Amino acid sequence: MFAYAIRSYILVAIASAGFWLPQKCQNGNPCQNGGTCFYFPNHSGEIVCKCTTGWDGQFCTTPFRYIGCFTDTSTRIMPVRLPDSKSNSPMECAARCHGYAYSGTQVGIECYCADCLNAMKRPDSECIKACPGDSSKTCGADWRMSVYSNRAVPQLSTHEKGKLWFGNNSV
Numbered sequence: 001m002f003a004y005a006i007r008s009y010i011l012v013a014i015a016s017a018g019f020w021l022p023q024k025c026q027n028g029n030p031c032q033n034g035g036t037c038f039y040f041p042n043h044s045g046e047i048v049c050k051c052t053t054g055w056d057g058q059f060c061t062t063p064f065r066y067i068g069c070f071t072d073t074s075t076r077i078m079p080v081r082l083p084d085s086k087s088n089s090p091m092e093c094a095a096r097c098h099g100y101a102y103s104g105t106q107v108g109i110e111c112y113c114a115d116c117l118n119a120m121k122r123p124d125s126e127c128i129k130a131c132p133g134d135s136s137k138t139c140g141a142d143w144r145m146s147v148y149s150n151r152a153v154p155q156l157s158t159h160e161k162g163k164l165w166f167g168n169n170s171v
């Protein structure tokens with residue numbers, strides 16, 4: 001989270017300070033899906049993309065999308081729990097779960113990550129807790145998790161009525 005926030009802050013600071021060198025980015029801009037290209041001449045010539053909403057990854061090619069509200073259990077539907085965040089939002093949690101196929105928010109401040117998900121889908125109306133970092137979004141509820149895909153997920157199979165299993169996806 002901090003690395004993502006610091007990197008975003010640096011991008012804004014560098015762009016507003018005039019250190020952005022557009023010629024490096026305009027010659028075949030590697031950023032896709034409306035991403036903005038930044039070039040860091042004093043950092044090994046690194047090109048960094050600032051992605052538009054709904055896209056992630058080095059070149060903004062990784063889709064980010066809401067999958068639904070799911071019932072969580074005491075054994076947890078996502079095994080990786082990150083530290084609670086008072087600025088939690090779906091995008092912040094997804095950024096913190098970089099490298100995992102799924103991210104999930106719960107009870108507002110909780111963030112979970114996983115590469116597969118075996119859970120019971122519930123109506124979206126059961127995920128009602130506002131996200132502290134983006135009050136226009138919901139971050140689950142008690143034992144309800146708002147789940148997001150951090151990658152394209154072509155595999156989807158139904159094992160029993162109402163229960164979904166999303167396979168490991170190594171995009």
